[in-house]
Amino acid sequence: MTAIVVFIDQINASGTLHSTSQQLLTLARSAGEAVVVVAGPVSEDLAAELGVHGVARVLHSEQSELADFLIAPKADLVAQVAASVSASAVLLENSPAGKEIAARVGVALNAGVITDAVTVENQGGALLAHKSVLAGSYMVQAQATSAVTVISVKSHSVEARAAAQTVVPVVERIEVTFGPASLGARIIRRTSRTASGRPELEDARIVVAGGRGLDGDFGPVEELADVLGAAVGASRAATDAGWISHAAQVGQTGKKVSPQLYISVGISGAIQQKAGMQTSKVIVAVNKDSESPVFEIADFGIVGDLFKVLPQAVEEIKRRRS
């Protein structure tokens, strides 16, 4: 059976299997035999979880370069393992690091790279990727024409499922050779941000996003997000104003999200914002300006004062639940 390499980053990680990795393993199993490459240690918990997902073979490296330099050494690791197991495909998560590894593996293995896949199907051994392009205005089906296919896959491409049979993976520690240029960009400082405890934007079923209309006060948006178990997003205007971290930005130059429900609050909905959210299943908009372009794409729109509408909705949700 053909080997499908799945990369899992355990540098500065929790030692457990992230839901996105579980989805990649489910995809890999549908197309061949998943061979997992881990940067960093393989904890007992991680090995057990990989076994539940039917992974029989894990190769990992704990070389210090993987943590000390920016991304490129991880790509060397993935490319060398993929070549050594004659992988037909390499699957990565669609994070900036995942896409960069994909790019480098593409050059190293002369492999076509497809990013931002929302689904991947196995058609007689060929992996067909579906992705949304031009700010969500088209869906395309694409494939690599090379011997090896490299795909970075967005969250929720598939429902993660355990394998029919749990196995005990063979975990092999390896050393790889790093290219000279891979050791050129050194990480001299890492500054962690405190976690909000809310879901990650690209993972969340519901996103509540705020913009200029909040006038610096994200309180109402956060309260609504918390009663809904939602992630908090923001327009570029709000992040540029410094009201919230740039990591929360949804839009052309921020996160591209497609949750079940996107609640847009005090955001006009110009093209920069639309490019990041118009593939959401249901869009709700609250804005005091009835001319805001967001109302052209909203399934339910409220022209009104968000500082009245949001608290009222929060109270109503709490009331119905009690």
Next chain:
Amino acid sequence: MENAALNIVVLVKYVPDTQFDRHLTGENHRLDRNESILSELDEYALEAALAITDDRGGAKAGNFVTALTLGPASAVAAVKKSLQIGATSGVHVSDEALAGSDAWSTSLALAAAVRTLGPVDLIITGMSSTDGETSLVPTQLAARLGLPAITFASSLELDGTTVTARRDGDDVSEDIQATLPVLVSVTDQANEPRYPNFKGILAAKKKKITTLSLADIGLSADAVGHIGSLTRVDSAAERPARTAGTIITDAGDAGIQLVDFLAAQKLI
């Protein structure tokens, strides 16, 4: 020690204006490139290059900022705009055989073009194009040229030959250091791009734009374009345009109506 003059290359791309509807056409589902402009995200790359060379005495002190593009004849407009903003010269890789190139073959051609420019100290790019949006090309170009890459830099400084950049991730910010030569892609947080002024527009007319064919950069036609690319688009479907749903004006109970809507949609 006096800082040496710099040779900086900035990648610029001529892309359909995102303010208008964009379309895929033809059997290979290529992008209709009418109504195109210099990619907004490349303006940040150009600004980063100009800020660095300004600090070192600009063009007068022998610093070069070359705007490099790859694309059809019309793409020279992106180079011209870059020259108006302040780049010192332009290079346009143009060949019919390049049409339909994916990231793999685009980076192959760009690497070949960069090699014709002599020793380059710094390559600066935007965080992605605004059309393909894969962010693959900067990294692939660095890999092909054997350069370290610092991607998604939200700040960029050069001290002597040491580049320091910051990358802002979701949970962590990283400070990265590298020694020239290096490739850096910058985000839209990196700076405030300057606009071309009247003097710049006049000066641009005297600046040199070199057009390079595939033969000039030593590549054969089958290494690039539709034939050389390693990915293909099998099919494309335009997503039905979203239409407006129910819009209400708050009469005091809009918050409750919102909850009714969410409940009806089984979202709460």
